[in-house]
Amino acid sequence: MANTWGYGAMTNHFGDVVENSKAILMIGANSAVANPIGFKHFLQAKDRNNAKLIVVDPVYTKSAAKADHYLRIRTGTDVAFIYGLLHIIFKNGWEDKEFIDSRVYGMDGVRQEAEKWTPEETSDVTGIPAEQIIQLATLLAKTKPTTVVWALGITQHSTGTSNTRILPILQLVLGNMGKKGGGCNIIRGHDNVQGSTDMCCLADSLPGYYGLGEASWKYYAKAWGIDFNWLQGRFHSPKWMHEKGFSLAKWWQGVLQEEKTYSSSPIRALWVQGTGITSMAQTAKVQEALDKLDLLVIAEPFVNEAAVITSKKDDIYILPVGTQFETEGSVTATNRSSQWRSKVVDPLYESKTDHEVMFEFAKKFGFYDEYVKAMKMDIVDGEIKVVKKDYNWPDDASNEIARTVKTIGLGGWTAKRLREHQENWHLFDPITLRGYGKMKNQYYGLPWPSWDNNHPGSPVLYDVDTPVNKGGMGFRNRFGLEHDGVSQLADESISVKGSNIKGGYPEITKDNIEEVLKIKLTEDEKKKIGANWKVDLSGIIQEKCREKGVCVYGNAKARVKVWTFPDPIPKHREPIHSPRHDLVMKYPTYEDQTNNFRVDVRFKSEQQQQDWSKDFPTMLVTMRVVNLSGAGMLERTSKYLSHITPEMFAHINPELAAQHGLRDGDMMWLHSPQNTKIKVKAIYSHSVTPDRIALPYNFAGMMQGVDMSANYPEGTKPYAIGESSNTITNYGFDIITQIPEFNAGLCKIERA
């Protein structure tokens, strides 16, 4: 997404769907289970606008049960499916030609690729009947605006990056971007996932998506008021400063070093704070790595079952951390809105808040002063300075973020404004997010970008019919000014409403600001201004752009061709472990990959090692259950929630069960291609066809048939424990993001 039009976040919001969407295409998401309250908005859209809900999923989900149209897709064939739709749309001339010509770059490549995907070919690959594909393409072409909704069913694939590109491409072809009721609504799965993404709790970026280049580090050194050389000195050697770290998906290779790794030394200690690593793919490998570590530190409100699945007896430390009710600060919702939360009670018993734990560590490690310095700073007359002796948590942390994170426009997110929004909930319309009374001309939670202290927030991204200072903008100029001799800026005909500049314009830098805005900077301004809008702490660029109704990041074209990727135009590639070996040669995966996130990744060599479907004939689909989230440890400590799913199970079609002599409720072993196995209860269900089974990933406490109950610290064993489906999720990782292949794999069933 970010590589298509600038940002990788939900473009519209739930209220917008209720009010404006005429059709909702939900693919790779089961909101009825993962976000029940979010799902209400789709039902409201059905009730209020007679909006059509289309659900595309390998399993007949709870969301599908509420859909007007359900399409049962084979796992890992999303790109092929969308091309099938595009084929019909292009063939009939249903694309939005004006939109494509004026706001999109590289569509010819997509058109060419789509030609191959006739309804018959698409049907053969995806398993969806050709008539249904034609019916849906027709519906999408005739129903505007349509919004596309997805979640982890799209991203968690060896082709995840292509998947997340092909859906935006569909919306660009249909001209549904930058429009109310349209857009790409990617739903975040947990509370504040958008916030932790924005803060880049990731191995390959600084907060605010700044990357790891020298300019970014130098910008942060300045914003944090610390010496760049000191920062550099914290690394083993300067080059590691710019190298991606190990990813959450494959960190265990940093310990085990079975595949080639690229690191100065093996990982010996692991500190886990706020993530359920027992619900990650390759759980058996996670277990091996935990066993081998010198030190494991876990800081969480509930016991992270990482401490339970390991047989390690010593050097595990579990630090009790308070919940969100025991601390204060802002969180970011899926629609880029921020919300302030107040503390309800002080941290209970001996627990501490997350930040206190980190502060204590910083003190022990000897960098506490540097760690908190920016909270004592502010911009004075265009320059950053220390302005006070002590900081005020959490307001000064929020203000630091607002002052520093320019890329996604958090300039307006000061603690003062966010608190005001919380205190005046009643003055916002829940559907339009618009404020009343003293909150007039603001949107609830100031959905980013909220460029500065007077900006209302941007409820719908890339909307050129709204002035920049009221939440409008074009696509971001992120990929240079031209490619292959073609300008990347928006066409002359696309001016952002109220802007002084006609047509497209580049992102604003120190060098081009005078020319683009047709202004003169004073000598003092020239001295204080940053090199470009992303690193301009002085705020001068934003101030000048505001006066001209200009968006600091430019007004460019979206691109459907990403020339730096292995697939510049997305291509269908069969899953690493495909049930259709006959298609593997026709649509092979990528060549094996060297050094992504410090480790090699097998693609073709794994996929083509053998015909996996012979020994592992059943498709493996993982799913969530509504009463458990993530690794499920929190919910499984509730007797009422555990009562709903007291044990681990797999949904199996009675037809398939009969082939294995399994009665409803019998136990079975499921074996994976990487020689792992789990023992689970077979539950008859018609939600799956006989070629696939579906099972939840929210259990832990059992590993490959072994009960690990004895490892729970006294009094912490949850009411329900069980095998995790991710012990048998197949090997496979995305070529760019390295997200694991959770959603397309194979297994073998054996009666237990």
Next chain:
Amino acid sequence: MSEMSRMKFYCDEDRCIECFACSVACSEAHELPTGISRRKVITLNEGKESLEYSLSIACMHCTDAPCEQVCPVDCFYIREDGIVLHDKETCIGCGYCLYACPFGAPQFPRDGAFGAKGAMDKCTMCAGGPLETNSSHERHMYGQNRIAEGKVPLCAAVCSTNALLVGDSQRVSQVYRTRVLSRGHNHIATPKAWKSAYGS
């Protein structure tokens, strides 16, 4: 009894997604043993395309409550607002009400030797029982009395899709009617369970 003031439940099966929020919140609020389900979520035709639907079900607080009619010890009473309650200290746990109830609402504790039945327990529409309002005795025997505090029954308050409606019958019917009309497609005129409970 005026129809205006009659309290009713209605679950919109086009909205219910089997998220269990209602039943979990109910059990949690009234601190019920796990074997007692005052409110259940049921799914029919699970996994069958176009046939599956879910429904949250508890005591429907029927107009002519069959449980009240068959009770040999007359432990039921119907409040002026139509909420059907019973006196647990009079109840002998015979189970007649369970046989009479079209919705399987009456619940019986299952522990003890030979699964001996204790006093019946069921949804009170969060209106407590015959004991002193909001006393700890009432809370212990019947759970929270939210109605007395002017609060909506918890199940409907937490419903994630606003499927479960509760309140004054005319208001409930008005909310539902608005929905059905704007849906603009064929829909059953009378919701499931409505007829058995309220006769029309």
